[in-house]
Amino acid sequence: MTSKKIVIVGSFGVGKTSLIRRFVDETFSEDYKVTIGVHILKKTVEIQENIVNLIIWDTEGTDDIEEIRKAYLLGTHGFIYVTDITRPKTYENLAAHKTYLNEQFGNVPIIAVGNKTDLLAKGSIAQMKEDMDFLDLLISAKEGNNVQRLFERMAKMLIA
Amino acid sequence: MIPDKSNKDFIVKVQFIAIDDQGRIKKSDQNLIKFTEGTQIVDVHPFFESLITYFDHKSDHIKLDCVNMFDHSYDIEVITHKDNTGVIILRDRTDFYDRIQKIAQKRNESLIFNEVLELKNNMLHEKEAFKTKFIQNFAHEVRSPLTLISAFSSLLLKGELNLDQTKLVEAVNEQSDKLRKLMDDIIELSQLKKGKPEIINTPFSFLELIESIHLNFSSKISISSNIFEMSVSQDVPEFLIGDKRRIEQIISNLIENALLYNSGNKIKLEISENNRRAGKSSLRFVVHHQGLVPEDLENRHLVKDIEKIEPEGLSFSIVRELVDLMDGSISIKKIDNNSTQQIINIRVSFPLHNVEIPVKETKTAQQYNFTDKVRVLIADQNSTTQFTALKVLVSTGNFDTVVYKDPKELLEAVEKHEYDLILISSSISQIDAVELIGIIKEFANDKNKSIPIIALTVRTSKEDIATYRKAGFKDVVKKPYTDDELLNTIYKRLNLKKFL
Known part of the structure; x- marks a missing residue:
């Protein structure tokens, strides 16, 4: 069994906490509660006969990734960068932030996701996927779409 | 200075936990969290499980602020010794971080609200721009065939036609005029809603204008066997300095609106002067008709989207926009449950001295026989x-x-x-x-x-x-x-x- 530290980053209000709650507890709340500091949760997954403990760090949201306390990010095995597809401000600096993370923390895997696909009109996800090809995955913490797949993809990258 | 002990922030509870070289809890003062001695620290909370990654980075002293565990917020220090033993220090700062959380909550909610508002606003602007462009393109496309219909039917009426043909062509001509008016109304209203209205103030004969309105509507209304009456009080100024086209539009649209909802056989226009002050005359226009208008008509101007205004509300919406533009007032009064008054008050300048009015152009083109083409x-x-x-x-x-x-x-x-x-x-x-x-x-x-x-x-x-x-x-x-x-x-x- 191996443990991997995954840090969830992204702007405030994009649904980082909701994403983790959906993955770990399979719950969702419409209420928005600002995260201060860091919450750490854990979930064990089995990937290709490997048992992996995912230790997930839920950081407080910020528009500037350099504002995150560096101590939280040390020793991270993988980052999940969460954006809100309905708020362009949350993904306009994605490229620069990915560069920063790579420069500061080595070549750790980064998966960029667009959350809140549940707010899109039915049938428009395929178009959104094309428009937002800079994102690796479109997810919905509310409906659970692609959440499991996201963490499994990260776990696979980490044990590869 | 002696610290104020009542200040909760000052009293920070601290817990020390000693860890042995196998990662087990050796000793804890249990001030904050009850730990069982001999337990693996990694089993207590996932936070401790991920601590191991820090020591891969050869750190021997780590500080982490605001780590949330067991419904509390801790500032944590981890110190490791050369013999692989270590000490973990927890400082409970829950009260402090709760306060920070409340402030951040308000700030973030407000920022997100503004962000969403800005997005919606941008979307509305884009939608508005698209709509205006669409109306312009549509108008452009429709005007060409309309030009042909208007011009040709007018030409035909000047030729030799039998009675039946004349009636048919007159009907075509009348409908094309109506279509022109509708097109003009839509474009006019879209311009007014866009906030690009122009008021062109020039001197003009007000009495001549109302005479021409009277003549126009008398013949128009008489076709449907109705009567159009007009009364103009004697104190109304003969000349005005204002936007003649807009004033004509206001009066005509009010009458058109009355025609639309009239269930009786008479429409009456009353024009009077409320007062004169500072070179301006406050004019009052009242249009009477039998029958009622829809209850929401008066508030249709509040509809921002032109596409949501029903066609029969166009004339009135234009009047409303124009009256607003002239700082006037407009109201609809229900009388005796079966008749309606549309009332408008506007203030218009009048000339203090004699004015020269440009000669009116004739509408029908003069017939010429040129010797040279x-x-x-x-x-x-x-x-x-x-x-x-x-x-x-x-x-x-x-x-x-x-x-x-x-x-x-x-x-x-x-x-x-x-x-x-x-x-x-x-x-x-x-x-x-x-x-x-x-x-x-x-x-x-x-x-x-x-x-x-x-x-x-x-x-x-x-x-x-x-x-x-x-x-x-x-x-x-x-x-x-x-x-x-x-x-x-x-x-x-x-x-x-x-x-x-």
Whole structure:
């Protein structure tokens, strides 16, 4: 069994906490509660006969990734960068932030996701996927779409 | 200074936990969290499980602020010794971070709210711009066939037709006029809603204006066996300085609106003066009709989206916008449950001295028999409007016309041949009329450089006309035009003596 530290980053209000709650507890709340500091949760997954403990760090949201306390990010095995597809401000600096993370923390895997696909009109996800090809995955913490797949993809990258 | 012990932030509870070289809890003072000695620290909380990654980075002293565990927020220090033992220090700062959380909650909610509002606003602007563009394009497309219908039906009525044919053509003519009015209303309202209204204040004869309104509506209303009455109080100023077209529009639209909802046989317009102050006359217009108007009519102007205004509300919405523009007031009064009054008060300047009013242009074009034909070049790529202009001119027998729809051929023509007049539509082969006139002036022979050039266009705002004039156009004819409107403008701009 191996443990991997995954840090969830992204702007405030994009649904980082909701994403983790959906993955770990399979719950969702419409209420928005600002995260201060860091919450750490854990979930064990089995990937290709490997048992992996995912230790997930839920950081407080910020528009500037350099504002995150560096101590939280040390020793991270993988980052999940969460954006809100309905708020362009949350993904306009994605490229620069990915560069920063790579420069500061080595070549750790980064998966960029667009959350809140549940707010899109039915049938428009395929178009959104094309428009937002800079994102690796479109997810919905509310409906659970692609959440499991996201963490499994990260776990696979980490044990590869 | 002695610290205030009542301040919770000052009293920070601390817990020390000693860890042995196997990662087990060796000792804890249990001040904050109850730990069982001998337990693996990694089993207590996932936070401790991930601590191991820190020591991979060869750190022997780590500080982490605001780590949330067991519903509390801790500042944590981890110190490791060379013999692999270590100490973990927890400081409970829950009260402090709770306060920070509340502030951040308010701030973030407000930021997100503003962000979403800005997005919605941008979307609305985009939607509005699209709608305006759509209306403009639509108007442009509709005006060409409408020009043909208006001009040709008017031409036909001047010819020899039997009674049945006259009635049919009159019906076509009347409907095309209605369509023109509807188109103008839609564009007018879209311009007013866009906030680009123009008020052109010039002196005009107010009494003449209301006489003409009376004449117009008397004949119109009499067709349906109804009566149109008008009473004008004697103190109303004879002349005003204001936007004649807008004032006429207000009065006409009110009457049109009354006509729409009238269930009786009479419509009455009352005009009176409330008072005169500081060179301005406060005028009161009351239109009476039998029957009621929809209850929401008065508030339809509040509808921001023009597409949500019902067609029968257009006239009233325009009146409302215009009255607002003139700082006036408007109201609808229900009388006796079966009749309605539309009441408007506006303040308009009046001249303190005698004024010179420009001579009124006649609507119907004068009939001429030229001895020499006028050589006209028509530059238009739209076959409908091209055909309309051609037919209107040919019908008089006074014009020799030639049509070009290719800019290259047009330029060759103005270089080689001589003309007396050029008519240019808004654009030809993507070349704008303003751009085109510049090229014509450059390539034309000396004779053609001095002849009048008239624009036939749908773009007739004050700014557009100024642009056309500046570019060198002698006049602008608004599409859709009637045969009389086109001929009147041409005759006004030609040196008629030369051809008579």
